[in-house]
Amino acid sequence: MRSEMVERESLVEVGNLDHRFPDRILRQPGGEALRACFQCGLCTASCPISLIDSRYSPRRVIKRILLGMRDQVLRDRFIWLCSACFLCQERCPQDVRPPEVMTVLKNMAVKEGILPQGIARMMEVFKRTGRLYPIDDFTAEEREELGLPHLEEEQEAVKRLLEE
C-alpha cells in the first residue's frame, strides 16, 4: 500500500504540467541558473535534511521544477525544511544555488496561502514587537540580574515596512 502511494506520488502526469513554471522561477533573483542543473545529485548528497530523511531531496525539487510540476513543487514540504545551510550551494558544480531556489519557491507558495504555522506565529510576534520574542517581565528580570541594559521594543517602523 505504502509503496503504491509513493509510486503514485512520483508519477509525472503530462497533462498537469505547467511549462511556463521553470521560466517564472528563472526570472526571480536566485533562480537564474536553474537550467544549468544536470542532476548530478551533489546537493542531495550534501543535504542534512536528506541525511535524516531520505524522502526529501533538493535534486528532485529542481528536476520537478524543470518538468513544470508546479503544484507538487509548491506543496513539497522540503522547501520549508531547507535550513539554508548552503552546503549544496558551495558544492554545486553548476552554480545552481538550491537554497535561493527554495526561497523563490517559498515566496510563491506564500502567495498561494501555504505557510507553516510556526512561521506564521513568529511573524505575528514580529509585527507586534519588532523582534521574534516578546520582552516579558521574566526576560527583563533575567537581563537585570546579568547586568545588561534595558531593551525597548521597536514596533512602529517595522509595522510600516511590512505594510509597504
Next chain:
Amino acid sequence: MSYALFLGCMIPLRLPYMETAARKVLDLLGVELLDMPNASCCGDPISFQSLDRETWLAIAARNLCIAEEMGKDILTLCSGCYETLKTANVTLKRERPLREEVNRILSEVGREFKGTIEVKNLLEVLQEIGAEKVRSFVTRPLKGLRVATHYGCHLVRPSDVLNFDDPMRPVIFDRFIELTGAESVSYQKKMLCCGAGLRMVDTKKALRLVEMKLGYVEEAGADCMAVLCPYCMLQYDVMQRMVRHRDGGKYNIPVFYYPELLCLSMGVPPEELGLRFHRTSPESVLKKIGLNSPPSIS
C-alpha cells in the same frame, strides 16, 4: 576601537547570558560597544526571507541605516544576524536597481541605505584586535580541555557573500579556541547544520540533527562543544536536555559560547558569567580547569 552592537532577538531575549560574556570580553579587550537605537530583528535569514525577499531586505537595510547614521561598522553576536545583515549590505551595495527599490520602501520610515559601513562577526573583530594581543590577555589557560568547535552554517556560508574563512574546511575558530590553551579536537560531520532553521517546521527532525552531532562529538572524546551562534547554542544546549530527558541521560556534553571560554581563560570568575542558565551543566568542564561551578537551574 568601537562598533555598533547589533543584538538581534535570540541572544538578548532568550539567552542573555551570551550577551553578558560577549560584552565582558570585549570590554576587557578595550572595544567600545555602542547600542543601536530602534534596531529590530535583523530580518531573520530563513523565515522572513521565505515570505517576501524584498521586505526582508528592507527590514535588514533599515537596521544597516541605523549604524550608517552612527558612522560605525556593525558587530553581530549571532551568525543568523551576520548572514542576513551582510547579505543585505553586500547585495544592496552591488545591485543599484534593487537598492533604489529598497530605498523607496525605506523612505516610508524616513531612512536611506547609503552603503557606507561593514558588517562583522565576533571573530573578525578579534582578528582586527590581533590574535596575539587577545592571547596576551589569557591568564588562566584552559590546559587539557578538549573542545569540539561547531562553526555553524551562517558564519561561513554562502562564501561568495560572507567571504570569511573556508566554507567547507574552516580553521579560524579552531585557532581562536587553541589560543585559550584548550585543544580543538577533530570530529566527523563538523559542518553538519544544527537544525535550528527547521525547528519551527519540524521539531523532531531538528532534534534528530542535534543527536547526530552530539554522537560524533562524544565519539571524538571532546569535553565540550563551543559555538558562535545563539541558534546553535539553543540546539545543542537546550535541545540536548530534551534528548537527555527522553532517553534517560544519554548525552551530557557542556556547550559554551566562545566568549564564555575566553572570559574563563582571562580569569573572569565563573559566577559573573551566568553559566547557571545553561541547560546542560558546565560543571565537568569547570572542574577540569580547576574552578568551582555555580549552582545550576536545570
